[in-house]
Amino acid sequence: MTSRIGFVGLGHMGSPIAENLIRSGHSLRIFNRTSEKVAPFVEMGAEQAATPADAASPGGIVFSMIANDRVMEIVTLEEHGILERLGKGGVHVSMSTLSPALARKLEKAHRERGAEYVAAPVFGRPEAAAARKLWICVAGAAGARARVRPLMEELGQGVFEVGDEPAEANVVKLANNFLIAAAMEAMAEAFTLGEKNGVPREKLAEIVGKTLFACPIYQGYGKAIAEERFEPAGFGLMLGLKDVKLALDTAEESQVPMPLAQLVHGRLLSAMARGRGKLDWAALALGAKEDAGLGEQ
Amino acid sequence: MTSRIGFVGLGHMGSPIAENLIRSGHSLRIFNRTSEKVAPFVEMGAEQAATPADAASPGGIVFSMIANDRVMEIVTLEEHGILERLGKGGVHVSMSTLSPALARKLEKAHRERGAEYVAAPVFGRPEAAAARKLWICVAGAAGARARVRPLMEELGQGVFEVGDEPAEANVVKLANNFLIAAAMEAMAEAFTLGEKNGVPREKLAEIVGKTLFACPIYQGYGKAIAEERFEPAGFGLMLGLKDVKLALDTAEESQVPMPLAQLVHGRLLSAMARGRGKLDWAALALGAKEDAGLGEQ
Known part of the structure; x- marks a missing residue:
């Protein structure tokens, strides 16, 4: 029709x-x-x-x-x-x-x-x-x-x-984007732990994406985070920050403490402060790496 | 052979x-x-x-x-x-x-x-x-x-x-278990945000598990966390705490700050303190829910 x-x-x-x-x-x-x-x-x-x-x-x-x-x-x-x-x-x-x-x-x-x-x-x-x-x-x-x-x-x-209620679909969308950011932070920390203990980032990303986390987010972002490939931006970091901020605003209004959402918000904000707003939002992963003394890109 | x-x-x-x-x-x-x-x-x-x-x-x-x-x-x-x-x-x-x-x-x-x-x-x-x-x-x-x-x-x-180096396989295993715990904390916060904003936990878990996170961890643990079904324990919370602690010990030795690992460690420790050591480790998800005033089980 x-x-x-x-x-x-x-x-x-x-x-x-x-x-x-x-x-x-x-x-x-x-x-x-x-x-x-x-x-x-x-x-x-x-x-x-x-x-x-x-x-x-x-x-x-x-x-x-x-x-x-x-x-x-x-x-x-x-x-x-x-x-x-x-x-x-x-x-x-x-x-x-x-x-x-x-x-x-x-x-x-x-x-x-x-x-x-x-x-x-x-x-x-x-x-x-x-x-x-x-x-x-x-x-x-x-x-x-x-x-x-x-x-x-x-x-x-x-x-x-x-x-x-229309707002419910927006809640689902914000929850989903928060889950993506959380998965990226988790991989960032895990890959850095691997890297400093003899396991190449790409190897760990491969194993993760082929076993219990065989899904688009871990496979796609896992590869990008392992290879530190943040351009071209499929989804810009500035937009990602906006979405996590919306999730936190909604959490504030409804009295839902979300410590993990606050952690990824901090990562995204720090990435903005370091001039990474136009990279893909997976660049939030650089935070965990740099915290471990592995140097700025 | x-x-x-x-x-x-x-x-x-x-x-x-x-x-x-x-x-x-x-x-x-x-x-x-x-x-x-x-x-x-x-x-x-x-x-x-x-x-x-x-x-x-x-x-x-x-x-x-x-x-x-x-x-x-x-x-x-x-x-x-x-x-x-x-x-x-x-x-x-x-x-x-x-x-x-x-x-x-x-x-x-x-x-x-x-x-x-x-x-x-x-x-x-x-x-x-x-x-x-x-x-x-x-x-x-x-x-x-x-x-x-x-x-x-x-x-x-x-x-x-x-x-x-044998230790490298242990690093992969600890990184993997940390990723699972991180995914559970993320779902716990997301589902709580949904619940307090009109989206049933089960509905959100279903959408998450059928779309960008269509993989065993989000599907299996997502369902358990949405339904708050933590018995029988497929993997006991006490064992999960042990593994996250091993990841953090390894992170400490190799100087890798892992704020998300510390967050889930705190959740698991709190669950132990509340007598949940024999539940499945997905019971760490009760932390985010209770923080939002949704009541103890």
Whole structure:
């Protein structure tokens, strides 16, 4: 089934997702802050919207993939924002990694205007998005979820229905990114222990990734951390810091002490301070190594 | 190829390994401190040894699977110990989780008597040992490793040759167990964050185990931690504490700060203090939950 869909945000993740929607036969009306980025999509048949509101259609479906909470508020709630035009019966599918607190605020704002807000954050890097291999966690009102589910299935390899409150999907996403950062810190410490005791980092990474931790995170990041290959950045350290900070903010609000999350937050912050913000966030692993006197890169 | 093999230590792991060696057609001569435990193996055709030395044969192969460093020193180095009889050309295959420091001492003691010490610690629980599904990390002199490799392959699903120094295999094992403990602490914090923000623990565990962390540790321990099912203990908390302590001791000796290892050590120690030493070591996860005011079990 093809349809007319609004789309806001052509970043690293938004671009391949928008392209896949077009290739699946949907008519997209796209807004992006840097308007030149829309041109190649217009060549593929999309329309260019002048504002986020202009991307939405009354009662229709609009996707957004936005870098952070602040920009999300602007494109959704402020003048010429999505909600200005989406209106009654419309569904806003928000794929961004946002704070659960903002998700709650947005859900309320949509409900007040008769629209639905569905949170659908994704697991996966831009390559996974391009290959329709994303994992998508969906939360929101059941009817709205059902309406957008076929679209989710076109974009990913698996869809998880988390619950009726959009914020819950954001919690899952933040928890997942925290787990990735924690796994990277654990490998960083383990590989450093190995290195200083005669076990090459690559050897340990190989054994770990082939035995009890034979899964993408330990295999992919394990190799990167063992080889200290942090460029090009699949997921930038600055973004990783943002996500761990969102997890800690959520933990603070809900009174959940997370000492491991604080540890990785410290690692990421230290990496920022050392000028590593543009490396892949796996560069947090340099902290454990340098702490052990193994020298700065 | 079948052969005559000495075997010392019929604990949770040693018993299924010894049984598999017998079923593969090898003649075992077994010593165990509690001698009654040897009886069923004698029924399967094994011989009972009166002392660890008596289990070994000059120039032969002897396996040991021992609970801790102290007992390993007794059965190997003290009076009536393995080394008293193993002698020139013999190979001692040590499958226990021991400190790298003891491995270095044992390697030296064996070399001085013309014997070889091969460290071959295993990944896997007793069920995995019984099903010949262990992962085995082997380190020691190349010739000795080659001699025992066929036996390793009979016992596990994969054999990793780590290096020429036995201690290196012990480092790999300790690093691996630290990674498991770290993953459990990470899940404990993530699931607690979820629980206090509307995402059921089981739902989060399911998503984690089916997506980026689709591997045995996150699936198995994730389910146990989500359901708070810590009995029967597949791997006792007291043993887990021992292993993390060995990792930290090794880190101390080699000057490797490991803040995450210290965090999980604290969790395990606290669990001991709360009387949880006989639960599975996944019960360390109760720490993060209780810190968040979710109540003692």
